[in-house]
Amino acid sequence: MSTQTSLDAPSATARTAQRIAVRCEGLVKRFTDVTAVDGLDLEVFKGECFGLLGPNGAGKTTTVEILEGLTAPDEGSVELLGQRWNGGGDDRALRERIGVQLQETQLAEKVTVMETVRLFRSFYKRGHSVDEVIRRVALEEKRNSRVGKLSGGQKQRLAVACALVSDPELLFLDEPTTGLDPQARLSLWDIVEKFRTRGGTILLTTHYMEEAARLCDRVAIMDHGKVIALGTPAELIESLGADQVIEFSVASALADDALKTLPAVKHLHKRGEIYALTVSEIGVALPALLAEIERQQSEVVTLTTHQATLEDVFVSLTGRMLRDG
Amino acid sequence: MAKERHPLFELTAMRVREFLREKEAVFWVFIFPVLMTFALGIAFRNTAPDKTPVAIEATTGASETAQLLSRSSEITATVMSPNEAAQALRSGKVSIVVRPQNDSYDYRFDPTRPESRAARLILDDVLQRGRGRTDVVKTGEEKITEPGARYVDFLVPGLIGMNLMGSGLWGLGFTVVIARSRKILKRFAATPMRRSHYLFSFMLSRLVFLVLEVAAVVVFAWLVFNFTVRGSWLSLILITVLGGFTFSGLGLLVAARPTTIEGVSGLMNFIMLPMWLLSGTFFSSERFPQVLQPFIKALPLTALNTALRSVMNEGAALSSLWIPIAILLAWCVISFFVALKIFKWQ
Numbered sequence: 001m002s003t004q005t006s007l008d009a010p011s012a013t014a015r016t017a018q019r020i021a022v023r024c025e026g027l028v029k030r031f032t033d034v035t036a037v038d039g040l041d042l043e044v045f046k047g048e049c050f051g052l053l054g055p056n057g058a059g060k061t062t063t064v065e066i067l068e069g070l071t072a073p074d075e076g077s078v079e080l081l082g083q084r085w086n087g088g089g090d091d092r093a094l095r096e097r098i099g100v101q102l103q104e105t106q107l108a109e110k111v112t113v114m115e116t117v118r119l120f121r122s123f124y125k126r127g128h129s130v131d132e133v134i135r136r137v138a139l140e141e142k143r144n145s146r147v148g149k150l151s152g153g154q155k156q157r158l159a160v161a162c163a164l165v166s167d168p169e170l171l172f173l174d175e176p177t178t179g180l181d182p183q184a185r186l187s188l189w190d191i192v193e194k195f196r197t198r199g200g201t202i203l204l205t206t207h208y209m210e211e212a213a214r215l216c217d218r219v220a221i222m223d224h225g226k227v228i229a230l231g232t233p234a235e236l237i238e239s240l241g242a243d244q245v246i247e248f249s250v251a252s253a254l255a256d257d258a259l260k261t262l263p264a265v266k267h268l269h270k271r272g273e274i275y276a277l278t279v280s281e282i283g284v285a286l287p288a289l290l291a292e293i294e295r296q297q298s299e300v301v302t303l304t305t306h307q308a309t310l311e312d313v314f315v316s317l318t319g320r321m322l323r324d325g
Numbered sequence: 326m327a328k329e330r331h332p333l334f335e336l337t338a339m340r341v342r343e344f345l346r347e348k349e350a351v352f353w354v355f356i357f358p359v360l361m362t363f364a365l366g367i368a369f370r371n372t373a374p375d376k377t378p379v380a381i382e383a384t385t386g387a388s389e390t391a392q393l394l395s396r397s398s399e400i401t402a403t404v405m406s407p408n409e410a411a412q413a414l415r416s417g418k419v420s421i422v423v424r425p426q427n428d429s430y431d432y433r434f435d436p437t438r439p440e441s442r443a444a445r446l447i448l449d450d451v452l453q454r455g456r457g458r459t460d461v462v463k464t465g466e467e468k469i470t471e472p473g474a475r476y477v478d479f480l481v482p483g484l485i486g487m488n489l490m491g492s493g494l495w496g497l498g499f500t501v502v503i504a505r506s507r508k509i510l511k512r513f514a515a516t517p518m519r520r521s522h523y524l525f526s527f528m529l530s531r532l533v534f535l536v537l538e539v540a541a542v543v544v545f546a547w548l549v550f551n552f553t554v555r556g557s558w559l560s561l562i563l564i565t566v567l568g569g570f571t572f573s574g575l576g577l578l579v580a581a582r583p584t585t586i587e588g589v590s591g592l593m594n595f596i597m598l599p600m601w602l603l604s605g606t607f608f609s610s611e612r613f614p615q616v617l618q619p620f621i622k623a624l625p626l627t628a629l630n631t632a633l634r635s636v637m638n639e640g641a642a643l644s645s646l647w648i649p650i651a652i653l654l655a656w657c658v659i660s661f662f663v664a665l666k667i668f669k670w671q
Contacts, residue, residue, distance in 0.1 A: 068515055069515075070511060070514060070515055070671065092517040092519075093517075095515065095516055095517040096517050100512070100515040100516075102508055102511060102512055102515065104508045105507065105508045105509060105511065105512040106507040106508065106509070107507075107509065107512075108339070108343060108504075108507075108509065110342070110343050110346040110347065111339060111342055111343060111346075115338075115339065115342065118330075118335060119332075119335045119336065119339055120516065122330055122331065122332040122334070122335040122336075123332050123513075123516040123517055123518040124516070124517060125517075162512075
């Protein structure tokens, strides 16, 4: 403490450090045939829900598993809650403070919900009671059911319960709602939102844009192991310079160039028969589009408009759909 | 209601539950050895010694020979054509063929077959006496059937040994590899769980089942075959526990790295097959050539079977069994630590 540095700088740094739950710099992870993570920097603030959004194979899971200390990065550094993974006894202390749900874990089928939660609870020094956790994920009625008898959504809630038993400061969820029906997805979102309301920090990965938009305070869009956009969902959508998307199909093909130069049109994307126009003012763009279609002697087959979404952000950045992978 | 207990307790309880809820596993570990004891005990039960089957070639003098042999209670003789006799000898229906000559007999038999060698001695004795040979010295006989010397007495310790090996290797090998392939190991690795607790819980759960496994076979053999344990129960328990731990260690070792059931099955068969054959479960391993003996004796199942037999059949004290015990201990400690070292959590 006897250094010559000014008094302001360290305290400011310390204040920032205290606000940061996850920080990683220059993460690189190569597998034999592919570079899964390619120079990744991230900062997640305490108390926020941070989303890693990207198509399958973007490197989301590898990134999360590096952060969780399950995979060692080839390059770069990770800091969780002010601590680094060092392979020693300190790691166990850090694991006490985080909760993890892995994408591929299939819990043992022959044991019950309560037995499973009780096992995970026994690994932690402190945390919720088993009953409390089961209540939080709304599995009270299933507490004595075997895991093999649960529905997909119930299994996923149990996986989240196992991540919540320690009352963690930081919760990692890797594609928590993939493959679930809308009802099950809603009930999982509910659990996540309640955890965040109580002041917990969440890092989740998803390839559902509506999930990211609904749950996340900030989103990093990942593609090919890199972050290609970062911000709040609103900021990212705003960055399109447009707030509406017109999707339509026509009876006979149109000349693309004429569409791009229509008033208020920012971006054109074609997927098979479907044209998608990102536009800033729908009131200007739509009549112009209809006139253009008529001028090219074609006919509208289908036409819908929607508010621009994170999906449209991804499309405009990569030219691909999230689901295309 | 749900009080937090020690992770080692919870992990062990989980092992026990998962096992008991797997019906097939329960069958293979508890029912199968009992059925095996029953089947083999019945097949090789001690009855009055069988009569030695002899074929007489149908030549001149065949009927006199048959009459001579019919006086003996140890022989059943049948007159057959030379072809039939040769066929009967080949297929093991008779142990020896006798061809009466003018004033002599020719024996045809396979000297590599123990029962044929015995038949030759009995047959020769009956014929010689029948033709007037007298004994030089008077001999007396005392016939005994010693419990502990029957085949079933030999079999029970061997089956227990084989069962300990099987349940240790299958029980651990499969459970660990399934947990790895379902990413449960990875999930555990993301908790503060101590890894040694996880591995040690397997040892503890084995201990729970071991008692039942051994008891099932011993009690059954006692009820049905009047099997008795001659040595001390304490020695028996200590040796089965050591054997159980040794094969748990080996189970962990084979399961340390494979990620698929196929992979671990191959490894397990590779380890178990030689021991099934060589380690003296169904017949004494002393029958294998002398060159192989040091190798066979160093196998954990041989050591376990030897120790179990010495205690159960001969009532040996632990102190006299230090060699097999040392062999088991070495396998146990080395495999556990190597397993811990190379264990893959994802």
